[in-house]
Amino acid sequence: MVGGMNRPDGEARPLLNGVRQWVKVAGAAHGTVPLVVLHGGPGGNHFVFERVAGPGLEAARTVVYHEQRGSGRSDPPEPADAYSMPLLTADLRSLLDWLGAEQADLLGYSFGGGLALEFARACPERVRRLVLQAPALHLRDPEVTASQLAGFAEVAQGDVAARVQAILREALSPEEQLERVWGVVDTPTVDRFLFQRADVAARNRALWAESGLTNSGAMHRVLAAQPPTGTSQHLTEITAPTLILAGRHDRNVPLAQLERLAAALPAGQLHVFGSSAHFPDLEEPDGYVQAILAFLT
Template sequence: MLMTDGEYRIEINGINHWVKIDGSENETVPLVIIHGGPGGNLYTFERTVGPLLAVKRTIVYYEQRGSGRTEKPSSDQDYSIKFLIEDFKEIKNWLGAEKVDLLGFSFGGELALEISDALPEVIHSIVLSAPSLMNSEINKMVQITGFMSVVNNELYNEIQKIQKEALSIDEIYNKVWSLVDTETVDLLLFENQENAKMNRKLWEESNLVNTGLMY
């Protein structure tokens, strides 16, 4: 395939995938963006960081099965790293590129590593942005500590009380998340709250819902 800018609908492993190419005139090794979530999308990235990268790079966006503008599989059971790797392999073949670079953020960073481990011969380089380690205790501890660094005194004391209970990390993590509101989450995620507001606005504008099935 001769890569040309535009949005595409490609049937891969029985699922209609949304793919977009930008910056094809740069004729670089394609930089494939791997979104997080699990089950998130690229709508915000596509309208913020993406155009800046496309000034010098050929960018390939795609949204994973059951995510964003890509169709769900017929079975709610058809979500796994193995399926996602097979989907990526077919997208890479459709692109016709010998090798690609990966930029994975959050869960996408974890998936980028899985893809690179399974298909090392087709990966040129990888950029990881805040890669997650889903379901790992260290990931949950980092988030709990992060919340304690941004919450008000009242909520800080509540979290401290939870930590003194005889609970597992999973139980503490779930209780902390039940206490925090969207404003607190934004304080954790963004140093600049104007960026947080823009992010929320784009989320709402996208009308793309995370069903939770990927997780």
């Protein structure tokens, strides 16, 4: 067993908590505590991350990519609505057992950051350090909803801007407004919402197309209907050293919320990328990798 782990480099689809899930190990020769990467979405995948920020991390660390049940290259669960934060944390615990790792560092981006916090609260003995990139603590956070509505109003142009403003004037709840807005925005608007640089947004789109992977939306629909787990009210229980990564221009998860999160965690710290929106791993990959490696070592 090397570095607390007994799996070599390569892809696998082990049975984790009753569901066959995609896992990739890279950099096993380094023999470090595994850095397990948790994607966003919910229901996303690691295809883009593997090709942009991933190689820089793999050059120094043992990196484990895991695509959650029903996501990317992993199988959907049976029954089809078998999604919950306790199930996802149980899947992650099963992954560490399969790896032969007593402990891991977790790198979660967006929804994956919220999942990393859930796991650290449920299984603190299995977590050494946490890296959370714009973590989403739950899917119906009023502050996040307000930030996203304001963000779309900021970046929408022309006819799309008119449709967005019309929705914002309707007598709907903010959640209903946001759902309607997502239904009318086009690809250029979404790219301006998520990114500061048009060339990076275009590269992201090209890699998405190359992957051939899609998000069914099933996990999001199920989790959005469930109440928050309460982890946000118990942050003082999460004592693992934690690095929060934020893009200064993130319209998806507001910087003010991430500042409060870093302050609330007993061992939290914040790193802000000045030229990024929601994806500093794509817009500032070199600085992103350097910040993570410096924190983990």
